[in-house]
Amino acid sequence: MEQTQHHSPKHHIIGFIWSLLLTFAALWVTLKAPIPVGLRLTIIVILAIFQFVVQLVYFMHISExxxxxxxxxxxxxxxxxxxxxxxxxxxxxxxxxx
Amino acid sequence: MAAISEKATSSGPLEYSTEEGSLKIFGFWIFLGAEIVLFATLFATYLVLHGQTAGGPTSKELFEVRDFMIETLLLLTSSFTCGLAVLEMRKGNKKGYMAWMAITLLLGLGFLGMEIREFVTYVSEGAGLSRSAFLSGFFILVGTHGAHVSLGVLWILCVMAQIAKRGFTPMTARKAFITGLYWHFLDVVWIFIFTAVYLTGVVT
Missing domain, CATH: 1.20.5 (Single alpha-helices involved in coiled-coils or other helix-helix interfaces)
Structure with a gap:
């Protein structure tokens, strides 16, 4: 089991930075991206799926x-x-x- | 494999140290699988009724970007501090766990406060649950999530009270870990509400 990484907050900080980046990326794509609405919606759904994976891997320890x-x-x-x-x-x- | 903290057993974290602990954590993952399906039905209902406003306000008219961004950031940050709390728990640091968890709860309460204010504003504008199919779907989906967060706050308070009294045992560590999973899961659900309800709602 990969226990060592869970005793430093580095793992969590990386997860948090990812989640902030993905959130603001989704906001920017929705409001500012010069592309059709359908494509914008597709991109933000993909970003949400990445956000889900970030939570599972960095915070929820899915592989434990x-x-x-x-x-x-x-x-x-x-x-x-x-x-x-x-x-x-x-x-x-x-x-x-x- | 090496036991880094003096409190953890050689075989890993305290919450996994008994068979009961491992099984209950696994059982909780199964519960989360069922929760995904529960929320999926509410998302499906909301998404197909999104355009059915019955002449009432549309999502574009109602949603405020600033407000739902604050709600999102509060919940994302609380998921992070909750992760840090579980990390402190694994180090056997009770004070650290309590402090990070208290911050998590404050952020959670801030989120709930924002959400209640949002609901009250909509209702006062005549955009209540029974105004249109769109609003019924909206309040049921977002309200079910809000009810989960409220339950989570109460549940975590109970677990914190137990840890304050008994410290970290295989049982309390397991409870702390499971409430942490629940809190992160609520953030996951919110990410999809943020995307499928709010972001989608301001462009279509």
Whole structure:
């Protein structure tokens, strides 16, 4: 187990800087980027996914514990159901408003 | 592998030192998987109803960039200080844990204060829960997150009280770690609210 890195705040500070950078990048893309709205939305969703990964890796220690493989599989399955629910609902309702 | 802190066992952090601790942390990860699905249903509902304003205010008219940026920064910073608190816990530093966790809670309360003020403003402008499908979806999604944060504040206070009394044992360390996971998870949910509700809401 990689314990040593967790006893210095360096790991957390890097995570925090990343999360601030990603937040302000998303704000800038939304308000100022000279690109079509659809592309702006795609970029901020990608930035949010990176932000999620930053929290998991730097703060939540996802890769720790004896059951780390299972907790990652469980999380991926949760994400799969979430994506299917959200994307599926939007897809269906697109045709509802036509 | 080397035990860096005198409080931790040779096999790793205190919260993982018993089988019960490991299993309960794993169980909490499964709970978080279910929470992802819960929030996904609320996100799906909100996103498909976003345009259904029934002649009422739209997201573009309601959302204030300055306010939701402050809310986001408060919660992001609290996730960071919560991480530092768990780090102090792993060093066996009770004072450090208490101090960082107190800051985390203050930031969390600041976030809740901003959110309540935002809700009160909307309702006073006639943009309440029952005004339109868009606003129903908005209040249910953001309100469910806010309720989770409120619960988190109370839960963490209870854990802090226990640690103040008993210090770090395999049980209290496990509770401190799990409440930390819960707090980081609430930040993750907020990131998606920030992106899919607020940022998206000011451009479309």
């Amino acid at each position: 514990g004896d059951s780390k493989v299972f907790q990652i599989i469980n999380l991926l399955y949760g994400i799969f159901v979430a994506v299917a629910t959200v994307a599926g609902s939007i897809w269906i309702m697109l045709y509802n408003t036509m």
